[in-house]
Amino acid sequence: MMFTLMQKKLLNNYQQDFPLSTTPYKDIALSLGVSEDDVLLAFSELKNKKFINRIGSIITPNLIGTSSLIAMAIPENQLQSVANIVSSYPEVNHNYERENRFNLWFVLITKNEKDLQSIIEAIETEAGFKTMQLPLLADYFINLGFDIDFDD
Amino acid sequence: MIDYIDRQLITLLQKGLAIVSRPYALLGKQLDITEDEVISRISTLKQIGLIKRLGVIVNHRRLNYCANAMVVFDVPDHLVEQISGHVCQFDFVNLCYLRPRHGEEWSYNLYCMIHGKNREKVLKQLAHLIHSCGLTSVNYEVLFSKKCFKQRSAFYNANLEQEKVFSDG
Structure with missing residues (x-):
C-alpha cells in the first residue's frame, strides 16, 4: 500500500489530542498546509478503506462500568460454535482466537459486577465450558497511540 | 461526577x-x-x-501489523511496579496490564501486547525486552492472535447502563 505524505501524517500525527475546536479538520488542514476539503476527503478515504477504524476516544477501563478479560480453553472442533455463543452477547467487545491451550479470549463489559457475573454464568452454561476471569488490577500503560512504520 | x-x-x-x-x-x-x-x-x-x-x-491489521502477540509473564509481586515501568518504555509495547493469577493452571500476572508486521520481528522485539528488563528467569508465554471472531469499536455503552433505546444513527 502506498500512502501520500499527507495520509501518513493523518495516520500518525493525530492519534492523540485531536483538535477540540469547532472546526478540527480545518485546524489540521492549516497545520499541514492543505485545504479542509483535502483533509475531509483523505480521512473519509482512509476510513472507507478501513485503514482507520474511527476517529474517536479510548476510555480508561473500569472508571465507568465493569469489565473483564475472559479466557476459555475449548477443543478445536468446538471453538467456532463456542465463539459464536460468546459473540452473540452485546456486552462482548473483542473476541479472539489465540495460540494457546486457552484459545478463546474476549472482553466483557457491563454496568456492574453482578451483571458481569450473571453473563459469565450464562456463557458457561450455554457453552458447556468454564471460564477464567482476568480483570484488570492495574493499567501501567499510557496510551499515546500507535507509531506506524511506513518504511517496510 | x-x-x-x-x-x-x-x-x-x-x-x-x-x-x-x-x-x-x-x-x-x-x-x-x-x-x-x-x-x-x-x-x-x-x-x-x-x-x-x-x-x-488505526486498524493495525490493514496497516500490515498482522502479528499481534499477547505476552504473559509470571513476575514476582514485589517487582511488578518496577518491571512494568521498564516494559512500558519500549515503543513496540502497546498495552501493559496487571491481572490476577489463577493458581498453577495460569500463574501469569503481567500482560503486555506487541503489534508487529510479522512474527519474527515481534519475537525479536520480545527477546530484546526480556533481556533488557531482566526477565530472563521469569516464566512467560506468547499468545499470537489467530482468528478474530468479533471486534467492536465501542467499549462502553450508556445504553447498556440505562437500558434506554438510543439510535445508532
Whole structure:
C-alpha cells in the first residue's frame, strides 16, 4: 500500500489530542498546509478503506462500568460454535482466537459486577465450558497511540 | 461526577467523530446541547482521565501489523511496579496490564501486547525486552492472535447502563 505524505501524517500525527475546536479538520488542514476539503476527503478515504477504524476516544477501563478479560480453553472442533455463543452477547467487545491451550479470549463489559457475573454464568452454561476471569488490577500503560512504520 | 449526557457523549465518541466540518456540532445536535458544551465536556472528560485519548484509531491489521502477540509473564509481586515501568518504555509495547493469577493452571500476572508486521520481528522485539528488563528467569508465554471472531469499536455503552433505546444513527 502506498500512502501520500499527507495520509501518513493523518495516520500518525493525530492519534492523540485531536483538535477540540469547532472546526478540527480545518485546524489540521492549516497545520499541514492543505485545504479542509483535502483533509475531509483523505480521512473519509482512509476510513472507507478501513485503514482507520474511527476517529474517536479510548476510555480508561473500569472508571465507568465493569469489565473483564475472559479466557476459555475449548477443543478445536468446538471453538467456532463456542465463539459464536460468546459473540452473540452485546456486552462482548473483542473476541479472539489465540495460540494457546486457552484459545478463546474476549472482553466483557457491563454496568456492574453482578451483571458481569450473571453473563459469565450464562456463557458457561450455554457453552458447556468454564471460564477464567482476568480483570484488570492495574493499567501501567499510557496510551499515546500507535507509531506506524511506513518504511517496510 | 459525570452525568447521563457525559455517558451518552462517551458512547457516541467511541463510535467515532463524523468526518464533517463541524463534528462537535453534530454531536451536540444528537445530545441536544450546544457545540461549545460538547467541546467543554470532552475536555473535562480528558482532564479527569476518563478519556484516555481522543484521535485517530488505526486498524493495525490493514496497516500490515498482522502479528499481534499477547505476552504473559509470571513476575514476582514485589517487582511488578518496577518491571512494568521498564516494559512500558519500549515503543513496540502497546498495552501493559496487571491481572490476577489463577493458581498453577495460569500463574501469569503481567500482560503486555506487541503489534508487529510479522512474527519474527515481534519475537525479536520480545527477546530484546526480556533481556533488557531482566526477565530472563521469569516464566512467560506468547499468545499470537489467530482468528478474530468479533471486534467492536465501542467499549462502553450508556445504553447498556440505562437500558434506554438510543439510535445508532
